[in-house]
Amino acid sequence: MLGILFAVLTLAVAALSCGVPAYPPAVSRVVGGEDARPYSWPWQASLQYQSSSSWYHTCGGTLIATNWVLTAAHCISSTRKYRVLLGKYNLAAEEQGSVAASPEKIIVHEKWNPYSVASGYDIALIKLTEHVALSDKIKLACLPAAQSILSANTACYVTGWGRLQTNGALPDDLQQGLLLVVDYATCSQPSWWGSTVKTNMVCAGGDGITSSCNGDSGGPLNCQSADGKWEVHGIVSFGSSLGCNYYRKPSVFTRVSAFDSWIKEVIENN
Structure with missing residues (x-):
């Protein structure tokens, strides 16, 4: 019972101090990926x-x-050993304030x-095996309200260290890309993703210019709420096998608001 109470309190405290970067992101309406402002997405993890002695x-x-x-x-693969880097901007550099954390489970x-x-x-x-100390470079993301649905053309930002283009190089610096949300009714049309996309997913992009790409998987789709806080509405899931920036094949994300109760349950029970 105390464990459940602690987990609920943990999420409650997180909600109070989440989604507000110390270094606000540069959110110009740039189409195509761009370097993010350093540490402006402080909940982003790598x-x-x-493999051998390298990560x-x-x-x-x-x-x-x-x-x-x-x-x-x-x-996630059961055969691999993982670590989580937080407070990072350039993956190739030693950065003060960054943390390498080990998974406990x-x-x-x-399903x-x-x-x-x-x-x-x-x-x-x-x-993680230990609690991470929050700082100006490491902050918590807000999660959206349970079952909330983004309206069409909501401007969100996908962030990550994924490839800069199909089969392209992996960047050292964190990238951000502006994506407009495509509603389910549109995204599930046969000329778009059809029955491949489900209601517990979010589509964003599909303009043929900006998208997530290999290496962005698992990362956040960041959307700003009315109160100015950033909420993570999506987890990068999949894109088109035809290429990263394919017309009418938007990036597809796991819809976080559909898994609100699952997230709470896992944290309470572990």
Whole structure:
């Protein structure tokens, strides 16, 4: 009972101090990815795996509590050893104030099917071995209200260290890209994603110019709420096999608001 109370309090405290960067992002209406302002998305995580004695970026993630990181289920492999980097801007540089945290456990949604990403449930939570100290470079993301749906053409930003273009290079500096939300009625049309997209997903982009790409997986879709706080409405899930910036094939995200109760339940029980 005390554990559940603590978990609820943890999320309640997180909600009070979330979504407000010390270094506000430069959110000009730039089409196409661009370098983010350093540390302006302070909940962005880099999920890295170990190979030999080196660590390699594989996916993004979002810090939602001082010891919990939200990512995509397809980012997780039971055969790999992971770490989470927080407070990072340039992955190739030593940066003061950054933290490398070890996972205590990783919980993948029980309905996730690795052979069918289009089935949905592409969500996982990483519990860190220790609580991370928040700072001007490490802050918590806000989560949206349960079941809330973004309206069409809401301007959001996808952030990550994914490839700059299809089969392109991986950047050292954190990137951001402006994406406009495509409503489910449009995105599920046959000439768009059709039945591949589900109601527990969010579509954004599809203009043929800006999108998420390989390496952005698991990272946040950041949308600003009416009170000015940034909420993470999506987790980068999949895009078109035809290429990253394909017309009428918007980036598809796991819709965070559809998994509000699952997130709370996992944190309460672990």
